[in-house]
Amino acid sequence: MEKIIKPMSGYLTLILTLVFLAVSIALFVNSQGNGWMITIGVILTLSAFFLSAGLIVISPNHSRVLTFFGKYVGTAKENGLLFVNPLYTKQKISLRAENLESSRLKVNDSMGNPIEIAAVIVWRVADTYKAAFEVEDYEQYVKVQSEAAIRHLATSFPYDQFEDEHATITLRGGGEKVNELLEKELSDRLAPAGIQIIEARISHLAYAQEIAGAMLQRQQATAIVAARTKIVEGAVGMVELALEQLSKKEIVHLDEEKKAAMVSNLMVVLCAEKAATPILNTGTLYQ
Template identity: 55%
Template sequence: MKYENKMKPNNGYIVLGVLVLVIISMLLGIIFTENPLILALLVVIVFIIKGFFIVNPNSSKVMVLFGAYKGTVKDNGFFWTNPFYSRQRISLRARNFYSERVKVNDKIGNPILINVILVWKVEDTYKAAFDVDQYEEFVRVQTDAAVRKLAGSYPYDNFADGQHEVTLLSGMDEVNEALENEITERLAIAGIHVMEARIGYLAYAPEIASSMLKRQQAVAIVAARKKIVEGAVGMVEDALSKLSNDNIIDFDEDKKASMVSNLMVVLCGDKEATPVINTGTLHS
């Protein structure tokens, strides 16, 4: 037996009715016959009582008879089975697992802190009960292992322009899908169905967080400056072209260079420009 076998137990209410009749018969026998052998029915009563059990909604009972798996009861209600069955309760409810933050190295060796949010439930009770020892602990350990493997497969972020590599920070959809597939594969041996898996926390480790923040700020500043310069060059080109085409002013090379320099300083400066009124020529 390698897979779950759904079991249909006896209706507990019917057997309960039989038990009531046995008890009444025993009492009447004691009263009217006073035969002590009737007390032997107590053994039958105890035997019957031991077979009763209840299965709550989204729960199950795994039945084992002297070491042999006989089936799993997933229907909820009041039932009766062979009293010699040992019964192991396994919940079928969806569960949340919020893993601890672990420090791992990403693909390029940067230490990062990461954890995962996992939603799972037991799908195959046979595998959960017999193929692994303590399936809840199995879920925890294998999830941590999957997170460590995932973190080593992607860089936290990339800083080089023109690179479109998937990263932990920017490629959440793809990364979460890869994480879910990895965890699903690992937990299949325990009969666990992974409903959702996603990264819950992601950050650089404290020892490099400040350095990486400065690096990110520097990259952002360079990118912003590049955009500013590109825009300023276009604006200067349009201004010179407009002035020349409308015959507002004729530029020689020196005038053009001076105009370009002044405009670039104004457009690219961090502070507001302070105008200086020139009452002479551009050369004065």
């Protein structure tokens, strides 16, 4: 478990180190073969180097994980020049938010269709103890587990409702819900490494190249059928309204044969892709 410590300021130690070095240099210069002065100079020099080993500089959103002969002492997050036990082992861990853009992964969705998917993930270290000691390399761990989470998400849902009409969530139409599921999956997988997921979003989603053309034709055909269905529904309504108004206002009396011909002509005009070219009958309806 992470333990925050507050080391003492390092400015006094820095000044003391510089003083030791200055005095040792003066002793070496003025020793003139005096063994005691040389010995004191060596001791002061070694003391200066020993004290300097305990000086650390921590920038904003950075930390140092401190261990003493393999035992975890704590994590220093206070900024500035600080002094710790020179015998401590110091591991630098950044607390800044980082971006990870996954490569385009080729996987099968829940219906078995090959798709390409990628995501952008924003993450940061929240627990330095877990990041330092629970996993071997937390940055590599984030990369590998992120790809595993994206693959699992892709195989859990269909690409769109063309494949599964009863699907409540699809990769293409899921929107924020899919992103929320990805964030939860990532948080669960990266929790052992002390990683916090700030945001995760699908950045690329498409059918694989080998089926992209066929799927595009299928989508176009479905769109055409849906459009034609709406056109026919509208045309039937218009024909029905026309016959009803002609009968109600007694503009013209048509027998069943002429009604059928009129319905046929109106349907052709209303459902045709191009504008119809009318042919005028200058005689009677029965000529």
